[in-house]
Amino acid sequence: MKFTVYRYNPETGHEPRMQDFEIEVERGMMLRDGLIAIQDEDESFAFRHSCGEGVCGSDGVNVNGSNRLACITPLSELREPVVVRPFPGRPVIRDLVVDMSQFYKQYKQVDPWLVRREPMPEQEILQSPQERDRLDGLYECIMCGCCSTACPSFWWNPEKFYGPQALLTAARFIADSRDQTTAQRMDALDDPFKLFRCHTIMNCVDACPKNLNPTKAIGFIKAQMLKSSI
Amino acid sequence: MALQKPPVFLNLLQIRLPIAGIMSIIHRASGMLMVLLIPLSIYLLDLSLTDEQGFTAVGSLLHGTVGSLILLLLLWVLLHHLYSGIRYLLIDVEIGVDRPAYRYTAWAVTLLAPFSALLLLGIL
Missing domain, CATH: 1.10.1060.10 (Alpha-helical ferredoxin)
Known part of the structure; x- marks a missing residue:
């Protein structure tokens, strides 16, 4: 499955950019699982997550234009390429991590x-x-x-x-x-x-x-x- | 380097607005457009009331292609603003504030406004 994710690293001083990833998905995978798979490929990729079941409220992201919790959003519901950006309007600390x-x-x-x-x-x-x-x-x-x-x-x-x-x-x-x-x-x-x-x-x-x-x-x-x- | 201003993602073209949000933007824009079109409307009304010549001039202008389009635009923004205004008043008294009712009413307003404008102009 094709992913396009927002990347920003304050240490490099570069403008934010979009990076493509190709992830192998299995039945029942949630968006959070996809983001973890991206992190396995590129460990510099940052996003917040914790409970993984829609209780802690850590992994809110903007996916395909809508704000959703990554852990309870099935990948099967998303259209390709899955475009993941940080929450709109909040200062970006790094990649998908915003200052709340x-x-x-x-x-x-x-x-x-x-x-x-x-x-x-x-x-x-x-x-x-x-x-x-x-x-x-x-x-x-x-x-x-x-x-x-x-x-x-x-x-x-x-x-x-x-x-x-x-x-x-x-x-x-x-x-x-x-x-x-x-x-x-x-x-x-x-x-x-x-x-x-x-x-x-x-x-x-x-x-x-x-x-x-x-x-x-x-x-x-x-x-x-x-x-x-x- | 670390002291630079952090970026903010707020590209409205990349954020998917739900139908209620789209309807709301048109509500705002239609209100603004109605105000901006007041001078033109008053000018045309004034011209049509001066004498017979003015009346026929305005009549033929409004029956022309450009005139019809302007009239359609005016009617559409007026009706959209009216319908969405009524929808907001109903939401204020807790009618249609629940899921999925607010989505249906937003669709209804957005589709009904141009449709009824065409109907009123006798195009449909």
Whole structure:
């Protein structure tokens, strides 16, 4: 199977280039296996990967133009030549490895933890099954970055717009019955860029390998803001 | 050497935009085009209202090949902007925000706009 991969080595000082590889594939191989085979041929080729089963979120790449997790993308689904590039819009460190600092910075901005104003109770804080259900579709995010790096609003304003991943996380804590800073969380997002730079393009929904829906989560935050303002 | 600015991959021709993304770009472009075409539309309206001669001049211009194409373009961008605007309003109230509905509606808007423009112009 023919592969064309993005190569960049900061030590050489050369511009990024595309390099072709011919890899022998077997039934059931995932894109990650293909990248490992390329690495066997050329050990200077760099990409991130770890769990190999779509849980750790390390091996997000742009393959044939779409952001996907290499470990759960079957090679049989891809058209030849398989063109693999790093995530769009992020500074490239080497080959497919990009600098995700800005992405993590935006995640941190939304205070991704539960905040209690009252003293902590002796036992766990109970939730009704209905309250727990509200977290479904929000908590499963593995932070691979496929969504935010597929979002045009994030491409043009990565410093000011939080991006779909961070906003999905913000919705997860706004929806949590145990969190006691819902109003503050929403106040913090009330800004022309942080939340409202989302233009409902929905590339994020297309890109998410866990089938989550950041657009719906953003809509949920907007609806909560509207409800609390009237 | 190591201090040089890292490269960024952001070649829009090499990134595959999903249909909803394509529809969104046309939505933006159509809005811009409509604004840019306002002076031309007003000029033609004004000319057609001055006297009988002006009216027939505009009429024959719009029935010519170039005129028809401009009219088709105007109608297409107007309808695309209208349909996609309605789609966005529906998504705002959680209608068609789920998979795969948003894909179908994006296809519907993108195909229906030129089709209904042709229909309205009586070409189809």
